[in-house]
Amino acid sequence: MVRLVPREAKFFEMFASMASNVTQGAKLLSQILMDMQNIEVRVRQLSDIEHAGDDITHTIITRLNQTFITPFDREDIHKLATSLDDVLDFIHAAGERIMMYKITTAPPHAAELAQIIVRQTEELAAAVAMLEKHDRVLDHAVEVNRLENEADQVARESIGRLFENETDPINLIKLKELYEVLETATDKAEDAANVLESVVLKSA
Amino acid sequence: MVRLVPREAKFFEMFASMASNVTQGAKLLSQILMDMQNIEVRVRQLSDIEHAGDDITHTIITRLNQTFITPFDREDIHKLATSLDDVLDFIHAAGERIMMYKITTAPPHAAELAQIIVRQTEELAAAVAMLEKHDRVLDHAVEVNRLENEADQVARESIGRLFENETDPINLIKLKELYEVLETATDKAEDAANVLESVVLKSA
Amino acid sequence: MVRLVPREAKFFEMFASMASNVTQGAKLLSQILMDMQNIEVRVRQLSDIEHAGDDITHTIITRLNQTFITPFDREDIHKLATSLDDVLDFIHAAGERIMMYKITTAPPHAAELAQIIVRQTEELAAAVAMLEKHDRVLDHAVEVNRLENEADQVARESIGRLFENETDPINLIKLKELYEVLETATDKAEDAANVLESVVLKSA
Numbered sequence: 126m127v128r129l130v131p132r133e134a135k136f137f138e139m140f141a142s143m144a145s146n147v148t149q150g151a152k153l154l155s156q157i158l159m160d161m162q163n164i165e166v167r168v169r170q171l172s173d174i175e176h177a178g179d180d181i182t183h184t185i186i187t188r189l190n191q192t193f194i195t196p197f198d199r200e201d202i203h204k205l206a207t208s209l210d211d212v213l214d215f216i217h218a219a220g221e222r223i224m225m226y227k228i229t230t231a232p233p234h235a236a237e238l239a240q241i242i243v244r245q246t247e248e249l250a251a252a253v254a255m256l257e258k259h260d261r262v263l264d265h266a267v268e269v270n271r272l273e274n275e276a277d278q279v280a281r282e283s284i285g286r287l288f289e290n291e292t293d294p295i296n297l298i299k300l301k302e303l304y305e306v307l308e309t310a311t312d313k314a315e316d317a318a319n320v321l322e323s324v325v326l327k328s329a
Numbered sequence: 330m331v332r333l334v335p336r337e338a339k340f341f342e343m344f345a346s347m348a349s350n351v352t353q354g355a356k357l358l359s360q361i362l363m364d365m366q367n368i369e370v371r372v373r374q375l376s377d378i379e380h381a382g383d384d385i386t387h388t389i390i391t392r393l394n395q396t397f398i399t400p401f402d403r404e405d406i407h408k409l410a411t412s413l414d415d416v417l418d419f420i421h422a423a424g425e426r427i428m429m430y431k432i433t434t435a436p437p438h439a440a441e442l443a444q445i446i447v448r449q450t451e452e453l454a455a456a457v458a459m460l461e462k463h464d465r466v467l468d469h470a471v472e473v474n475r476l477e478n479e480a481d482q483v484a485r486e487s488i489g490r491l492f493e494n495e496t497d498p499i500n501l502i503k504l505k506e507l508y509e510v511l512e513t514a515t516d517k518a519e520d521a522a523n524v525l526e527s528v529v530l531k532s533a
Numbered sequence: 534m535v536r537l538v539p540r541e542a543k544f545f546e547m548f549a550s551m552a553s554n555v556t557q558g559a560k561l562l563s564q565i566l567m568d569m570q571n572i573e574v575r576v577r578q579l580s581d582i583e584h585a586g587d588d589i590t591h592t593i594i595t596r597l598n599q600t601f602i603t604p605f606d607r608e609d610i611h612k613l614a615t616s617l618d619d620v621l622d623f624i625h626a627a628g629e630r631i632m633m634y635k636i637t638t639a640p641p642h643a644a645e646l647a648q649i650i651v652r653q654t655e656e657l658a659a660a661v662a663m664l665e666k667h668d669r670v671l672d673h674a675v676e677v678n679r680l681e682n683e684a685d686q687v688a689r690e691s692i693g694r695l696f697e698n699e700t701d702p703i704n705l706i707k708l709k710e711l712y713e714v715l716e717t718a719t720d721k722a723e724d725a726a727n728v729l730e731s732v733v734l735k736s737a
Contacts (some may be wrong), residue, residue, distance in 0.1 A: 183732035186727075200404075200608075225693040264545075285429045294498035294702035301502075319390075326394035404608075489633040498702035505706075522593075530598035 136185070136196050137257050141299045143181045143209050144250035150174040151246040151310075152215045155239035157220065158231045165245040168220040175217035182210040196257070207322075209249070215310035216242065222306055226299040234283040238307040241276045245269050245314040252321050262325045269318035273311045282307035340389070340400050341461050344417040347413050348454035354378040354420045355514075362425065362435045372424040379421035386414040391418045399404035400461070401528045409528075412521040413453070420446065420515035426510055430503040438487040442511040445480045449473050449518040456525050466529045473522035477515045484512035544593070544604050551589045551617050552658035558582040558624045559654040559718075564649035565628065566669045576628040584624035590618040598714050604665070605732045614731075616725040617657070623648065623718035630714055634707040642691040646715040649684045653677050653722040660729045670733045677726035681719045688716035 150171060157167050184207040189195065194204055195220070224229070254263035283304050291297040336467035354375060361371050389410040393399065399406055423443070426432070487508050495501040565575050593614040603610055627647070630636070659737060660673035691712050691721065699705040 191737065193504065209655065212596065221689065225689055226696055227693075281429055285431075287432055288499065288503070295705060296501070298500060298502070298702070298706070299696070305646060317680055323390070323394050326391060485629065485633055489635075492634055492703065494706070498706070501703060502706070527594065527598050530595060 134232070136188070138203060139181060139185050139188070139207065140178065140209070140253045140256065141250070143178065144173060144184070144246065144253040146178050147182060147216070148250050149207055150178070150213050151239065151243040152220055154216050155236065155243050156222070158236040158239045161223075161229060161231055164229075165174075165221060168224050171217055172326035175213055178210055180214040182206050198327065200230040201320055201324050201327075205317060205320045208263055208313055208320060211313035212242075212246065212249075212310055212317060215306055215313055219303060219306045219310065219321055222299070222303050226303075228299060228303065232283065232300045232303065235303055235307060238276055238279055238283075238311070241272050241279070242307065242310050242314065244256075245272045245311060248272070249310070249314060249317055249321075254317070256299070256321065256324065259325050259328065266318040266322040266325075269314055271304045273315040275324040276308055280304050339527050340392070340406060341457075343392070344409065344413070344457045344460065345377045345454070347382065347389070347458040348450065348492055350382050350385065351380060351413055351420070352447070352450040352454050353384070354417050355443070355447040356470070358420050359440065360422055361427070362440040362443045364505050365427075365433060366426055368433075372428050374503075375424040376423055377459055379417055382414055382417040386410050402531065405524050405528050406533075409521060409524045412517055412524060415449065415517035416446075416453075416514055416521060419510055419517055421508045423507060423514065425505050426503070432503060432507065436487065436491070436507065438483055439493060439507055441512060442480055442508065442515070445476050445483070446511065446514050446533075447519065449476045449515060449522075452476070453521055455516060456522070460525065460528065463529050463532065468524055470522040470526040470529075473518055475530070477519040478494045480512055480515035484508050540735065544596070544610060545661075547589060547593050547596070548613065548661045548664065549658070551586065551593070551614070552654065552661040554582060554586050554589065555617055555621045555624070556642070556654040556658050557646065558586070558621050559651040562624050562627055562737070563644065563651050566632070566644040566647045569631075572637075574630055576632050579625055579628040583621055586618055586621040589683055590614050605653055608733065609728050609732050609735075613725060613728045616728060617677075617722055619721035620650075620657075620718055620725060621676055623714055623721055627711060627714045627718065629706070630697060630711050634711075638709065638710045640691065640711065641697070642687055646684055646687055646712065646719070648690075649680050650715065650718050650722065653680045653719060653726075656725060657722060657725055657729070660726070664732065665728065667733050667736065670729055674726040675676070677707070677722055681723040684719035688712050690717040707718060 153167060153171055157164065157171075168192070189199060189202050189206075219235075223231075234325065248265045248269045252262045253268075255262050255265075257296065284301055285298055287297055291300065345471055355374045357371065357378065361368065361375075372501060390407065393406050393410075419485075427435075452469045455472075458468045459466050459469075488505055491504055491508070492500055495504065561575065561579055565572065567580075577641075594611065597607060597610050597614075605633065609716055625642075656677045660670045660677075663670050663673075690721045692709055695705055697714070708731065
C-alpha cells in the first residue's frame with residue numbers, strides 16, 4: 126500500500142488526505158450499490174480504503190500527542206479526525222453487511238443514500254481544503270447538514286416502505302440494517318461538519 | 330415559530346429555555362402514548378419542538394465558540410447542550426417510530442417509560458434553574474439517575490415479556506425498537522445530569 | 534459489599550481497582566457462556582460487579598472534579614474511567630440478554646468472544662498497572678487492538694452463519710444481539726487502550 130501521508134506532513138495536509146480517502150470510499154460504495162457485481166472483490170477494496178483511513182487517523186492522533194503548538198484547537202483536531210474516520214467506518218460497515226448478509230440485490234433507495242454520502246464527503250473535502258484560509262468552510266458545513274436531513278428522510282421512508290412490503294422478517298432485518306448503517310454514515314459526516322464550523326467560528 | 334432565545338441571552342437563560350423545551354417534548358410524547366389519537370398532527374408538533382431544540386443548541390454552541398469567558402467549563406457547556414439535545418432527539422425518534430411503523434396501539438409499558446422521561450426532564454429543568462446558585466442541583470441529578478435505573482428495569486421487563494408473548498416477528502421488531510428508543514432517552518437524561526453534577530462539584 | 538477503593542486512594546490505584554473489577558466481570562461472563570448453569574445467580578453476581586464498577590467510576594470522576602493537579606491529562610482520566618466502565622457495562626449487558634431472552638444454550642461462538650474480552654481486560658489491567666512508569670503500556674494497547682480485530686472477525690462470521698442457519702426470526706434476533714453486545718464490549722476495550730496510548734505518547 127502506498128503511504129498516504131508523508132512523515133513530515135502537516136495537519137491540514139493530513140486532513141486533506143483523510144477527506145480524499147473517505148470520498149474515495151464513498152464513491153466505491155455508491156458504485157457497488159448501483160451495480161451489484163463482483164461484490165467480494167470490491168468490498169475487499171473498500172476494506173483496504175478503510176485500513177488506509179485507520180492509518181491516517183492514527184498518524185494524526187500520534188502527531189497531535191507529540192505536538193505542542195497546533196494550527197487549531199487540539200480537541201477539534203481530535204474530533205475532526207475521529208468523525209471523518211467514523212464516516213469511513215460506516216461506509217465500510219455497509220459493504221460488510223452486503224457480504225455478511227449475502228445481499229445480492231440492493232434495496233430500492235440504498236444507492237440514493239450512498240450518493241448522498243458521496244456528496245457529503247465531497248463537501249467535507251472542499252471544506253477541509255479551505256480550512257487554513259477559512260474560505261467558504263461554513264457554506265460547505267451547512268450543505269453537509271442539509272444533506273444529512275435529506276438522507277434522514279430517505280432512510281425513514283425507505284424503512285417505512287420495507288415494513289409495509291417485506292413479508293420475510295429475516296430479509297427485513299437485513300435490509301433495515303443496511304439502511305440504518307448508511308444513514309449513520311451521514312450522521313457522522315454531520316459531526317465532522319459541526320467540528321469544521323466550530324473551528325471557523327472560534328477564530329472569527 | 331417564536332424565537333425561544335433572544336439574541337442577548339446568557340448561558341443560564343439559554344439552558345433554561347432548552348430544558349423547558351425538552352420537558353414540553355417529553356409531555357407531548359407521553360400524551361401521545363397514553364391516547365393514540367391524531368398521531369400524525371401531534372408527531373408533527375413533536376418535530377417542531379425538536380427543531381426548536383436544534384436551534385437553541387446551535388445558538389449555545391455558536392455563542393460558546395465566540396465567548397472568551399464562560400460561566401462554567403466550556404467543555405461542560407458543550408456537553409450539557411448536546412446531552413439535552415440528545416434527550417429531545419430520542420423523544421422525537423420515539424414519535425417517528427410510531428409513524429414509520431404505523432403503530433396504532435401503544436405497547437403496555439411505553440406510556441410508563443414516557444412518564445419517567447417527563448419526570449427526568451422536570452428534574453433537569455429544576456437543576457438547570459438552580460445551576461447559577463448551585464442550590465439542590467445534586468439532589469435533582471441523583472433523582473434523574475434513579476429514574477434512569479427505574480426506566481432500565483421497566484424496559485428490560487417489557488422487552489422480555491414481548492419476546493414471550495409476541496409471535497409476529499415483524500411486530501416484535503417494531504415494539505422492541507420503540508422500547509429501546511424510549512430507554513435511550515432516559516440514558517441521555519442521565520448524561521445531562523452527570524454534567525450538571527460535574528459542574529457543581531468542580532466549583533465546590 | 535466491600536469498599537473497593539479507600540477514601541484516600543490515588544488515581545493509579547483507583548484505575549488498578551477498576552481494571553481488576555472489569556477483568557473479574559469478563560471472567561464470570563466467560564464462565565457463564567461456557568457452562569450455562571445457574572444462570573440467574575451468576576448474572577446477579579455480574580450485576581454486583583457492574584455496580585461496584587459504577588461506584589469506582591463515580592469516585593474517580595468526583596475526585597477528578599475536586600483535584601487541581603492530576604497525574605495525567607484530566608480529559609484522559611475522564612475518558613479512561615468512562616471507557617473501562619463501558620467495557621463492564623457491555624459485559625453486564627450480555628448477561629442481561631441471556632436472562633431477558635431466556636437463552637439456555639449459548640450460540641457457538643459466544644464463549645469464544647467472551648474469552649477474547651477476558652484477554653483484553655487482562656491486557657488493560659497490565660497496562661494500567663504500568664501506567665505510572667509507562668513501561669510496556671504501548672505493547673499492551675497494541676494487543677488490545679489486535680484482539681478487537683479478532684473479535685470483529687469472529688462476530689461477523691458468527692452472525693453471517695446465524696443468517697444462513699437460523700430459520701426462526703425471533704431466535705435470530707436474540708442471538709444476533711448477544712453477538713453484537715459482546716463485540717461492542719471489545720470496541721470499548723479498544724477505546725480504553727487508545728486512551729492509554731495517548732497518555733504515554735503525550736508524556737514521551
